[in-house]
Amino acid sequence: MSDTKERKLTIARAMAESVAQYMRKDEKVFVMGEDIGVLGGVYGNTRGLIEEFGEERIRDTPISETAFMGAAVGAAQNGMRPIVELMFVDFFGVCFDQIYNNMAKNIYFSGGNVKVPMVLMTSTGGGYSDGGQHSQCVYGTFAHLPGMKVVAPSNAYDAKGLMNAAIREDSPVVYMYHKGLQGMGWLGTERGATVNTPEEYYEVEIGKASVVREGTDVSIVSLGMGVHHALKAAAELEESGVSAEVVDLRSLVPLDRDTIRASVAKTGRLIVVDEDYHSFGVSGEVIASVVEHDISVLKAAPQRVAFPDVPIPYAKIMEQFCLPNADKIVATYKKMAA
Amino acid sequence: MQPTLEQKMWMYEKMVVSRRYEEAIAAAYMEGKSPVFNMANGPVPGEMHLSNGQEPCAVGVCAHLKDEDTVTATHRPHHQAIAKGVDLKRMTSEIFGKANGLGGGRGGHMHLFDDDVNFACSGIIGQGLGPAVGAALSQTMQKKSGIAVAYIGEGAANQGAFHESLNLAAVWNLPVVFIIEDNSWGISVSKQKSTAVEKNSVRAAGYGMPGEYVAGNDPLEIFKVAGEAIERARAGKGPTLLELQTSRLAGHFIGDAEGYRPEGEKDALEADDPITKFRSHLIEQGDATEQEIENIETAAQAQVDEAIAHARASEDPAPEDALTSVFA
Amino acid sequence: MSIDVIIPDDLWEEDNEGVITSWLVSDGATVEVGTLVAEVMVEKIQCEVESPAAGTIKITKEEDDVVNKGDVIAHIEA
Ligand SMILES: Cc1ncc(C[n+]2csc(CCOP(=O)(O)OP(=O)(O)O)c2C)c(N)n1
Numbered sequence: 101m102s103d104t105k106e107r108k109l110t111i112a113r114a115m116a117e118s119v120a121q122y123m124r125k126d127e128k129v130f131v132m133g134e135d136i137g138v139l140g141g142v143y144g145n146t147r148g149l150i151e152e153f154g155e156e157r158i159r160d161t162p163i164s165e166t167a168f169m170g171a172a173v174g175a176a177q178n179g180m181r182p183i184v185e186l187m188f189v190d191f192f193g194v195c196f197d198q199i200y201n202n203m204a205k206n207i208y209f210s211g212g213n214v215k216v217p218m219v220l221m222t223s224t225g226g227g228y229s230d231g232g233q234h235s236q237c238v239y240g241t242f243a244h245l246p247g248m249k250v251v252a253p254s255n256a257y258d259a260k261g262l263m264n265a266a267i268r269e270d271s272p273v274v275y276m277y278h279k280g281l282q283g284m285g286w287l288g289t290e291r292g293a294t295v296n297t298p299e300e301y302y303e304v305e306i307g308k309a310s311v312v313r314e315g316t317d318v319s320i321v322s323l324g325m326g327v328h329h330a331l332k333a334a335a336e337l338e339e340s341g342v343s344a345e346v347v348d349l350r351s352l353v354p355l356d357r358d359t360i361r362a363s364v365a366k367t368g369r370l371i372v373v374d375e376d377y378h379s380f381g382v383s384g385e386v387i388a389s390v391v392e393h394d395i396s397v398l399k400a401a402p403q404r405v406a407f408p409d410v411p412i413p414y415a416k417i418m419e420q421f422c423l424p425n426a427d428k429i430v431a432t433y434k435k436m437a438a
Numbered sequence: 439m440q441p442t443l444e445q446k447m448w449m450y451e452k453m454v455v456s457r458r459y460e461e462a463i464a465a466a467y468m469e470g471k472s473p474v475f476n477m478a479n480g481p482v483p484g485e486m487h488l489s490n491g492q493e494p495c496a497v498g499v500c501a502h503l504k505d506e507d508t509v510t511a512t513h514r515p516h517h518q519a520i521a522k523g524v525d526l527k528r529m530t531s532e533i534f535g536k537a538n539g540l541g542g543g544r545g546g547h548m549h550l551f552d553d554d555v556n557f558a559c560s561g562i563i564g565q566g567l568g569p570a571v572g573a574a575l576s577q578t579m580q581k582k583s584g585i586a587v588a589y590i591g592e593g594a595a596n597q598g599a600f601h602e603s604l605n606l607a608a609v610w611n612l613p614v615v616f617i618i619e620d621n622s623w624g625i626s627v628s629k630q631k632s633t634a635v636e637k638n639s640v641r642a643a644g645y646g647m648p649g650e651y652v653a654g655n656d657p658l659e660i661f662k663v664a665g666e667a668i669e670r671a672r673a674g675k676g677p678t679l680l681e682l683q684t685s686r687l688a689g690h691f692i693g694d695a696e697g698y699r700p701e702g703e704k705d706a707l708e709a710d711d712p713i714t715k716f717r718s719h720l721i722e723q724g725d726a727t728e729q730e731i732e733n734i735e736t737a738a739q740a741q742v743d744e745a746i747a748h749a750r751a752s753e754d755p756a757p758e759d760a761l762t763s764v765f766a
Numbered sequence: 767m768s769i770d771v772i773i774p775d776d777l778w779e780e781d782n783e784g785v786i787t788s789w790l791v792s793d794g795a796t797v798e799v800g801t802l803v804a805e806v807m808v809e810k811i812q813c814e815v816e817s818p819a820a821g822t823i824k825i826t827k828e829e830d831d832v833v834n835k836g837d838v839i840a841h842i843e844a
Contacts, residue, residue: 234485
């Protein structure tokens with residue numbers, strides 16, 4: 101019977117569990133951010149921590165992002181392992197200097213003498229009409245700027261394993277979780293994100309993509325919520341006899357170009373699905389990894405299903421028009437194969 | 439500085455319109471969200487931050503403003519918008535995501551822009567402070583008479599933007615009035631836990647400008663103190679910082695379980711409703727009869743109902759409209 | 767023997783309806799006493815439902831189903 105024993109977690113629970121387990125064994129780990137204490141994080145990912153670890157290690161901050169991001173960098177360089185949260189990735193504008201000019205560069209500037217072991221958690225994504233300052237992904241922005249590792253889980257298993265790896269990492273890691281995958285009912289959670297998650301410690305290696313569905317006709321490469329759109333599209337394509345492979349990037353930095361290339365070498369077709377803006381971002385980079393390497397494997401020009409280059413509109417009808425979805429992926433494939 | 443009878447009645451009317459408006463928005467917001475509370479559902483999706491209890495801060499200040507004066511508001515903007523004279527129908531259409539909304543449905547409740555009355559708001563804490571300074575700078579450089587008011591919550595006074603903007607307005611002697619609405623909570627974090635000083639008004643000293651704390655959530659008191667600050671600004675004497683004690687009668691946003699509030703706080707605040715108190719004051723002072731007050735309330739409700747009905751009956755935008763208006 | 771998994775009367779304060787947002791075990795899984803089996807959301811608050819017995823769980827209410835206090839949402843076959 102023990103093989104039927106399972107423990108499904110939402111991503112919110114998986115993140116909180118990883119942090120709690122790590123905090124029990126390493127006193128240097130602490131958490132700070134807005135509303136992460138009594139409230140347990142707007143997206144539930146710090147639920148239960150203040151009850152167990154108290155206000156000394158679970159610190160609600162003032163709305164002073166430049167100060168507490170900078171403090172995280174300083175604490176990390178000084179021997180602690182801070183986990184710092186800013187609840188929406190959209191808010192980073194107010195403190196970006198501490199992130200891309202400081203957190204991300206100090207290891208390099210010091211010639212490797214300084215370590216910056218910090219994790220920066222932030223939520224991404226829209227689809228629930230929260231408007232253009234509460235719905236962005238900006239994955240590409242973080243991935244573009246050198247010096248920070250970037251991860252974005254699509255399910256609870258990866259969420260826990262990536263969090264463990266991120267906390268242990270001596271370089272800064274930006275941990276981007278999608279609101280629609282958190283398991284918060286009020287955001288209409290994607291079910292596929294709540295999966296079996298071991299209680300014991302394990303890591304998912306930062307920089308390793310995962311082939312979450314094997315196929316032979318097209319590679320659909322995505323991250324976060326896009327993986328679930330891709331899986332739905334793959335199921336739909338299967339009905340018309342098309343075998344789609346789905347690659348979950350899981351990490352953007354480092355980017356697992358080998359897995360992408362191997363997949364496209366097999367299928368000959370590439371669709372990148374990205375909820376971030378279309379231009380100058382993840383989708384272009386994934387395509388470049390293939391075409392720079394070996395153009396001869398391609399049976400069709402690579403395509404992308406991404407958010408158009410406009411701020412995210414509030415009205416549902418307009419936002420949904422812009423967002424990637426399974427139908428758009430299927431239609432894109434049909435055009436490619438025609 | 440005392441309001442005229444007309445100004446008093448205007449303030450009461452706007453406070454009631456604002457409260458009725460929030461009640462109507464709350465009802466519309468909950469449509470399609472019960473029993474399953476999914477933010478994406480219903481005619482008004484997304485987050486919704488209500489201003490119930492904070493009406494005195496809006497009317498006591500805006501009673502002194504003209505259309506050419508700029509207001510930059512927060513993520514909790516409805517009371518401020520109503521007091522500044524933002525078109526209620528177009529604002530409501532925007533909140534319902536309709537094509538005839540202020541932004542054609544692109545902005546939503548945190549992004550209301552009405553150029554006719556120089557009103558704007560935003561979803562990033564502290565974001566409006568710089569633009570208020572800029573509006574004041576522009577008026578000054580153009581030798582025009584408008585001033586600017588930047589509204590923020592007390593939580594935002596811990597943002598770098600607050601301190602930088604105060605300093606900038608002061609060194610350039612600009613006609614800006616900074617208004618902090620102190621409802622003592624920034625989502626779940628209390629002012630006491632987040633702020634090194636009891637009153638943010640003392641921070642004005644660090645930027646060489648007058649600062650005053652106004653207790654009581656009383657529109658008349660706010661009218662007086664704000665009037666003096668605005669007069670100073672208009673007279674070219676530079677910026678002022680005012681912190682207004684107020685109360686957040688609703689959750690941070692609709693659906694907030696408010697588990698962080700101390701027991702009894704909510705009941706105490708509700709028992710101290712500024713609208714009820716102002717109403718009694720008007721009657722006791724003989725400013726208005728019960729009947730006159732009721733007439734105002736009926737008219738306020740009608741105005742709100744009309745705006746909501748207008749929004750509901752309006753057309754959705756075309757999906758492709760999402761791609762327009764990116765550039766001027 | 768079969769034991770019902772019931773939404774406890776004290777899971778939330780008021781008498782309003784909730785919704786199952788996540789099953790944290792699959793139908794047919796083995797559970798222990800106290801295993802967290804489901805999350806129920808009431809308005810925006812999430813509540814946890816634990817297994818009252820050890821055994822194999824047979825789920826009778828799906829995710830997104832609306833539930834009231836006292837409702838049976840699964841059975842445990844001991
Ligand atoms: C830069 C930034 N950080 C954090 C947030 C998230 N947030 C939204 S409202 C809020 C609390 C604001 O408190 P306060 O300024 O006191 O205004 P109130 O909500 O009480 O009206 C926070 C932290 C944000 N919108 N922008």
